[in-house]
Amino acid sequence: xxxxxxxxxxLMEARCKLFETTFNPEGIRAxxxxxxxxxxxxxxAGYYPRRIWTMQEFQAEFRDLHLMVDDEKELDRxxxxxxxxxxxxxxxxxxxxxxxFKKGKK
Numbered sequence: 001x002x003x004x005x006x007x008x009x010x011l012m013e014a015r016c017k018l019f020e021t022t023f024n025p026e027g028i029r030a031x032x033x034x035x036x037x038x039x040x041x042x043x044x045a046g047y048y049p050r051r052i053w054t055m056q057e058f059q060a061e062f063r064d065l066h067l068m069v070d071d072e073k074e075l076d077r078x079x080x081x082x083x084x085x086x087x088x089x090x091x092x093x094x095x096x097x098x099x100x101f102k103k104g105k106k
Contacts, residue, residue, distance in 0.1 A: 009025055016023040022032050055071040062069060084090045 012025060013023050015021075022030065024030060024032075055069075055074070059069050059071070081090065
């Protein structure tokens with residue numbers, strides 16, 4: 001004694017409504033397994049500690065007191081760039097000609 005396919009589909013649909021799952025009688029890949037998973041963004045964002053201050057924020061905070069604060073990373077970067085330029089390995093100059101420049105678009 002065999003049950004007709006239409007009756008099985010009705011039972012599957014009722015089961016899906018009852019247990020709040022997706023009704024997919026053809027078994028087509030839909031990505032529901034991935035979409036049901038917990039989001040990983042908050043866990044990844046919470047892995048690294050929050051930055052307390054950046055050097056720019058620190059300098060801006062104490063700018064009114066006229067204190068000289070050196071950003072050593074920035075000074076090292078300037079020194080590195082100047083050494084590269086001295087060897088002829090620096091960044092190329094920006095384009096000052098061409099069809100867009102003549103039209104007034106910069």
